[in-house]
Amino acid sequence: MTQRIQIISVLGSLAVMVFVFMLIRRGKLREEYAIIWFLASLALIAVSIWRDSLDVAADLAGIYYAPSVLLLGVIVLGFALAMHYSISLSRLAEQNKRLAQEVALLRHQIESLNDAGGPRGHSPTPVRR
Amino acid sequence: MTRVLVIIPAYNEAASLPAVIQDLRVCYPAADPLVVNDGSTDETARIARGLGVPVLDLPYNLGIGGAVQTGLLYAARERYDYAVQFDGDGQHRADQLAALLAPVVARRADVAIGSRFMVPNSYQVPFLRRCGIAIFSAVNALIVGQTITDNTSGFRAYGRDALTFLAREYPHDYPEPESVVTLCRNGFRIVEVPTSMRERQGGRSSITLFRSIYYMCKVLLAIGVRATGRRVGRVQDDTAHPDYLGSR
Numbered sequence: 001m002t003q004r005i006q007i008i009s010v011l012g013s014l015a016v017m018v019f020v021f022m023l024i025r026r027g028k029l030r031e032e033y034a035i036i037w038f039l040a041s042l043a044l045i046a047v048s049i050w051r052d053s054l055d056v057a058a059d060l061a062g063i064y065y066a067p068s069v070l071l072l073g074v075i076v077l078g079f080a081l082a083m084h085y086s087i088s089l090s091r092l093a094e095q096n097k098r099l100a101q102e103v104a105l106l107r108h109q110i111e112s113l114n115d116a117g118g119p120r121g122h123s124p125t126p127v128r129r
Numbered sequence: 130m131t132r133v134l135v136i137i138p139a140y141n142e143a144a145s146l147p148a149v150i151q152d153l154r155v156c157y158p159a160a161d162p163l164v165v166n167d168g169s170t171d172e173t174a175r176i177a178r179g180l181g182v183p184v185l186d187l188p189y190n191l192g193i194g195g196a197v198q199t200g201l202l203y204a205a206r207e208r209y210d211y212a213v214q215f216d217g218d219g220q221h222r223a224d225q226l227a228a229l230l231a232p233v234v235a236r237r238a239d240v241a242i243g244s245r246f247m248v249p250n251s252y253q254v255p256f257l258r259r260c261g262i263a264i265f266s267a268v269n270a271l272i273v274g275q276t277i278t279d280n281t282s283g284f285r286a287y288g289r290d291a292l293t294f295l296a297r298e299y300p301h302d303y304p305e306p307e308s309v310v311t312l313c314r315n316g317f318r319i320v321e322v323p324t325s326m327r328e329r330q331g332g333r334s335s336i337t338l339f340r341s342i343y344y345m346c347k348v349l350l351a352i353g354v355r356a357t358g359r360r361v362g363r364v365q366d367d368t369a370h371p372d373y374l375g376s377r
Contacts, residue, residue, distance in 0.1 A: 097191055097301075101199040104165070104185040105206070112183075 009048040013041040133160040134209040136200030139217035143172040150180045156223035167196040194304035201296040212292040214285040220326050221284045229286045232320045239291040239317040243284030243324030265306045272356040273313035280306040306348050310355040
């Protein structure tokens with residue numbers, strides 16, 4: 001019984017790692033985010049193989065019911081991830097705003113250049129090859 | 130020759146824009162108007178261009194803070210001496226512009242804010258909004274030690290130092306009360322100038338009743354953070370990209 005759940009969780013963790021690896025290969029996931037998922041799956045594998053680690057951690061933290069250590073860990077990880085994404089989103093929003101402002105300023109500059117007769121030899125007609 | 134840029138943030142203000150521009154040209158012809166089109170879905174940009182006013186077209190709606198900051202960036206790069214923030218909905222009066230600029234030009238202040246509440250009974254403000262404004266006034270007075278009667282006013286004049294600073298550091302969605310704290314914390318001198326304003330000529334206020342509570346919370350939080358936050362330091366004029374200026 002105990003072996004069966006160990007095998008399932010090790011296989012599940014490995015599946016996550018393979019999935020993350022595939023995503024990186026296809027260029028759909030940046031490495032900085034992948035690292036978190038790799039570490040999480042590694043931690044899960046470690047806990048699956050060395051089950052007593054939960055009891056040891058529970059003892060150390062003074063937690064009576066050992067499996068709740070696992071839940072606590074998952075919740076902390078989820079919280080940390082959500083925080084990480086909030087920070088990333090805020091940074092992206094700021095950069096996005098700056099980019100939009102630059103686009104507006106550059107567009108205006110192009111317009112005024114065109115109005116002033118435009119730079120000769122830089123007409124927007126596509127070059128034939 | 131000092132140059133004044135009048136930044137007009139406009140989000141779907143096609144109806145009121147012609148009168149606003151006309152008003153500015155009659156009352157303060159020395160200033161250069163600039164329309165910042167904040168992703169309007171109406172004819173705002175076309176109408177402004179038709180009036181011969183330079184237009185900065187934002188690719189999508191950034192909100193009032195982002196729009197005004199775009200104008201401030203333009204002012205900083207084009208080496209304007211003063212920038213005035215002027216609503217596109219016809220609320221602000223161009224005939225008050227000279228009075229607003231006066232303390233900044235005389236170097237008595239870095240920033241001048243047009244206040245509706247220094248002229249008795251000149252402007253009817255709904256009760257709830259008046260309450261909100263009173264709260265901002267009290268909170269900001271506590272933090273910066275100066276009573277600003279109209280923190281939400283968007284009728285403002287900036288000197289060169291202040292506009293360069295704000296081109297880098299300008300708050301997001303509802304910037305006015307927050308920027309008062311940021312400016313004071315960074316050593317800019319603010320004065321208020323009595324101003325009368327008109328009722329809106331067209332469009333709707335960006336602050337509806339439903340969003341007021343969220344607005345209050347967000348701005349008070351931002352003010353609190355600003356009050357404890359770092360001082361950014363006054364002027365490092367890094368807004369001007371050398372290539373941009375070189376091409377002029």
